[in-house]
Amino acid sequence: MGEKIYVGVDLGGTTIKVGLCDAKGQLLKTYEGDTEAQHGAEHVLSNSAAYVRKLFDQTEYDWDQVEGIGAGIPGFMDIPNGFVKLSPNLGWRNVDVKGTLEAKLGKSVRIDNDANVAALGEAWGGAGAGIDNLICFTLGTGVGGGIIAKGSLIQGFAGMAGELGHLNVVPEDEAISCGCGKKGCLETVSSATGIIYMAKQAVADGAETSLSSLESITAKDVMDAAKLGDQTAIKIVHRAAFYLGRAMALMSVTINPQRFVVGGGVSKAGEYLFQIIDHYYRELAVENSQEGVDIVPAVLSNDAGVVGAAGLHLFG
Ligand SMILES: [Zn+2]
Structure with a gap:
């Protein structure tokens, strides 16, 4: 054998x-x-x-x-x-x-x-290989998550551990409803769906933005416009990244991971987005919990x- x-x-x-x-x-x-x-x-x-x-x-x-x-x-x-x-x-x-x-x-x-x-x-075989304490966020239609602590996948009492898209991070006065039935979840702002929602709101509110000329808006459109300096798009990207940074800061004092891996369609915005996420994470996380911690893109894709x-x- x-x-x-x-x-x-x-x-x-x-x-x-x-x-x-x-x-x-x-x-x-x-x-x-x-x-x-x-x-x-x-x-x-x-x-x-x-x-x-x-x-x-x-x-x-x-x-x-x-x-x-x-x-x-x-x-x-x-x-x-x-x-x-x-x-x-x-x-x-x-x-x-x-x-x-x-x-x-x-x-x-x-x-x-x-x-x-x-x-x-x-x-196991991707961006976290060899790292025992690790948290993944997948920014797609929703926000998925997963927690590896001491080399084991954390599943929790009823299998709900790692449902990081439903971390309640948005304050009451700005919170919108989530598919889970609650309000203010991370995925209402940091998923592709959340980013598109914010962009449509901005256009409906009459914001001056290149996005208003598009027939339908994707999360990639918002990222691309932000990279080109569109102020409305930049604000939206910062809001999505801020709440992801807040979620990471919360997780830093819960599990104290060595690495955050971010995947999913939204993460394809690349270095531009990762710099902003990193900025907010460093701003919000307790210093000792972020020492030696990095935020990297997922590598395994499908x-x-x-x-x-x-x-x-x-x-x-
Ligand atoms: Zn939710």
């Missing part, structure tokens, strides 16, 4: 990506197929198992080398029992993922939600989920 390998399943609403990792979190091989969520959970899990088998057919690795299988799934989980309690993206309620996949594949299966798994992927899922057996 050769080296130990780990299988990851990144189960999305439209695509299932499966992959093999070595013990260092390096992705060896991937395979992708359609989810076909409309046919129900049993069908989707059969597809997942079939894609894992197809992946193996294309490699020289032996099935005996597999230490375990991990699955990252969007939604709310009962992690210890391996159940998906609710996944609006997949249309699932109370699905026994662990039991079903273990029966189909004959290996131990662990699950977690997609944001935690993506964070674990970066921590592979973070499958790598992290594979890592659940080592870190979950």
Whole structure:
């Protein structure tokens, strides 16, 4: 029997990506197929198992080398029992993922939600490799998060640890409603959705900005306009970065991470955005909690989920 390998399943609403990792979190091989969520959970899990088998057919690795299988799934989980309690993206309620996949594949299966798994992927084989205390923020349609402390993924009492998009950071008088049912969450300002909302508000309020000439506004439009010196866009970017900096400052005295990894579509604005985030973080975080701490971009992009899922057996 050769080296130990780990299988990851990144189960999305439209695509299932499966992959093999070595013990260092390096992705060896991937395979992708359609989810076909409309046919129900049993069908989707059969597809997942079939894609894992197809992946193996294309490699020289032996099935005996597999230490375990991990699955990252969007939604709310009962992690210890391996159940998906609710996944609006997949249309699932109370699905026994662990039991079903273990029966189909004959290996131990662990699950977690997609944001935690993506964070674990970066921590294990990406921008956080070798760092034991790490926090990830994913700035996409919403804001995802993940916390690695002492080398373990923190899942919490009910699996809600790391739901950093719902850190309550915006003061009452400026807070708007969040999809979670509360007001003032980080994702209402620092996600692509939040940035677009602020831009539309500014245009509606008659602000002088190049954004007002656009038919529809994306977060990238706002970033690009800010880089070109558009004062309205600059204000919006600073507001998004300020609240992310505040969230990081809060996390600094909670977990005291050595590194913050920021990924997702918004993070593609690059150095320009990272400098502003860093500025607010340094301004807001207690000095001793920020010493030696850095903020870096995610590197795994679309592979973070499958790598992290594979890592659940080592870190979950
Ligand atoms: Zn929320």
